Amino acid sequence: MKDNSNRKLEETAVERKALFDKINNFSEAFLEGLPERKAFHYNTHQTTDADSFFNINSEKTSLDNILSFFEERVLNVGLNPTSGGHLGYIPGGGIYSAAVADYLAAVTNRYAGEFYASPGAVRMEDALIDWAGKLMGFTEDFGGNLTSGGSLANLIALHTAKHHKKVIGTAIAKNVVYCTAQSHHSIYKALKIIGLEDCIVREIALDDNFRISVKAFENQLKADGAMGLKPFLLIANAGSTDVGAVDPLEALGKLAKNYNLWFHVDGAYGAFFMLTASGRAKLKGIEMADSIILDPHKGMFLPYGSGIVLVKNKKHLAAAHSYTANYMRDAYIEDQYSPSNLSPELSKHYRGLRMWLPLKLYGEQIFTDYLNEKLQLTTYLSDELLALGYKLVCKPDLSVVAFRLALKKYDNDTQNKRVLDYIQKDGRIFISSTILDDKLTLRAAILSFRTHKKDIDLFLKLLKEAKQNLMK
Numbered sequence: 001m002k003d004n005s006n007r008k009l010e011e012t013a014v015e016r017k018a019l020f021d022k023i024n025n026f027s028e029a030f031l032e033g034l035p036e037r038k039a040f041h042y043n044t045h046q047t048t049d050a051d052s053f054f055n056i057n058s059e060k061t062s063l064d065n066i067l068s069f070f071e072e073r074v075l076n077v078g079l080n081p082t083s084g085g086h087l088g089y090i091p092g093g094g095i096y097s098a099a100v101a102d103y104l105a106a107v108t109n110r111y112a113g114e115f116y117a118s119p120g121a122v123r124m125e126d127a128l129i130d131w132a133g134k135l136m137g138f139t140e141d142f143g144g145n146l147t148s149g150g151s152l153a154n155l156i157a158l159h160t161a162k163h164h165k166k167v168i169g170t171a172i173a174k175n176v177v178y179c180t181a182q183s184h185h186s187i188y189k190a191l192k193i194i195g196l197e198d199c200i201v202r203e204i205a206l207d208d209n210f211r212i213s214v215k216a217f218e219n220q221l222k223a224d225g226a227m228g229l230k231p232f233l234l235i236a237n238a239g240s241t242d243v244g245a246v247d248p249l250e251a252l253g254k255l256a257k258n259y260n261l262w263f264h265v266d267g268a269y270g271a272f273f274m275l276t277a278s279g280r281a282k283l284k285g286i287e288m289a290d291s292i293i294l295d296p297h298k299g300m301f302l303p304y305g306s307g308i309v310l311v312k313n314k315k316h317l318a319a320a321h322s323y324t325a326n327y328m329r330d331a332y333i334e335d336q337y338s339p340s341n342l343s344p345e346l347s348k349h350y351r352g353l354r355m356w357l358p359l360k361l362y363g364e365q366i367f368t369d370y371l372n373e374k375l376q377l378t379t380y381l382s383d384e385l386l387a388l389g390y391k392l393v394c395k396p397d398l399s400v401v402a403f404r405l406a407l408k409k410y411d412n413d414t415q416n417k418r419v420l421d422y423i424q425k426d427g428r429i430f431i432s433s434t435i436l437d438d439k440l441t442l443r444a445a446i447l448s449f450r451t452h453k454k455d456i457d458l459f460l461k462l463l464k465e466a467k468q469n470l471m472k
């Protein structure tokens with residue numbers, strides 16, 4: 001039998017240090033050099049000859065070569081989400097304390113799926129769920145799960161709703177799901193995956209601020225009832241992706257209760273604004289939800305790979321996800337839930353540590369302070385955009401500003417595409433676009449912990465130049 005005990009997969013302390021020092025030096029150079037790095041590398045998506053280095057074969061490669069390739073073909077192409085200039089989609093950032101927590105999680109590799117295997121890792125996850133649930137205003141009996149992101153969290157929540165409300169078989173065609181044109185596409189994906197595509201899916205009318213019109217919704221509920229249909233599930237936004245719109249959660253919560261609907265709130269982007277006073281005022285009523293999702297890789301600036309699903313009644317979540325197996329029998333402990341009872345995953349990344357460590361190190365107030373800064377920057381950007389002659393599509397509810405240029409000389413899409421290209425080609429700031437009311441619309445989402453006033457000022461300077469170019 002071959003003895004592998006002194007082979008490379010078990011490095012010596014000296015080898016580990018050499019490996020770690022190189023990675024650490026590289027990371028330090030990356031972080032220190034961030035102000036000079038672009039937020040977006042325009043037109044860098046083509047394959048080059050160098051990309052053959054991605055391929056795996058029997059050759060060994062030095063870490064120096066690997067890192068220089070990584071710099072050239074991974075870091076210097078596409079989007080740079082670590083940049084404070086990243087205002088596209090919904091940014092996150094990737095705080096360093098979470099990165100070192102991930103390192104520790106991987107080195108110690110606790111099995112976070114089962115309480116029996118790692119009571120400590122599961123207690124850590126439970127404490128985070130408890131903190132997040134109470135932050136949302138849930139009081140008792142709630143449960144949840146740390147997921148890889150918002151899409152999986154939406155999937156778990158909607159599957160729980162389906163299971164609890166027993167929407168199966170021939171009942172599916174008569175059940176009605178209510179969402180809106182502002183619902184995230186992961187909602188539609190989840191409905192498809194859980195076999196609810198054949199429900200009647202209604203997009204409720206929105207008001208001028210892209211929030212659900214409560215009146216239109218109530219009328220629709222009455223009309224559906226009169227038709228003999230079964231209203232089942234309401235999906236509202238606590239911060240939509242396009243414009244950051246927060247639906248009138250309190251009024252919707254009351255209607256959901258009256259009509260016996262499962263009330264799901266997608267707070268992937270916006271729910272962490274519950275840490276701020278103005279966010280709490282906007283999100284009033286979120287506690288009435290049956291399920292809520294939130295993304296720490298957005299509102300808590302963690303690296304990608306962190307979502308949370310919360311369900312008001314933990315038993316509903318468990319009933320929808322629990323299974324037993326003979327080979328797992330040693331792991332069962334009476335009255336003790338494990339994360340694997342509450343999600344589709346069994347083995348999973350020990351993802352609690354990357355959220356727990358920063359919260360323990362710095363406390364929650366620092367996150368409040370950063371989120372308040374984002375809200376202030378949003379007001380500043382909105383005011384300055386108006387001063388520059390841009391039009392706001394609606395007043396921002398949270399930290400997304402949707403806007404357009406409306407010069408008479410050009411049609412809407414031409415001029416706004418020119419502005420978008422100008423910003424993206426420059427690359428120091430990245431914004432993305434969307435379509436609202438059939439019109440190309442520019443949007444800036446201010447959520448990276450590295451976005452500060454100087455970044456917004458640079459953005460405004462670029463927008464001014466873009467407009468001047470069009471006016472020439």
Ligand SMILES: Cc1ncc(COP(=O)(O)O)c(C=O)c1O
Nearest residue numbers: 090149150151184186241268269
């Ligand atoms: C409102 C909303 N819901 C859900 C998602 C999906 O989250 P994830 O990308 O973490 O899967 C997003 C992503 O931006 C979002 O903005």
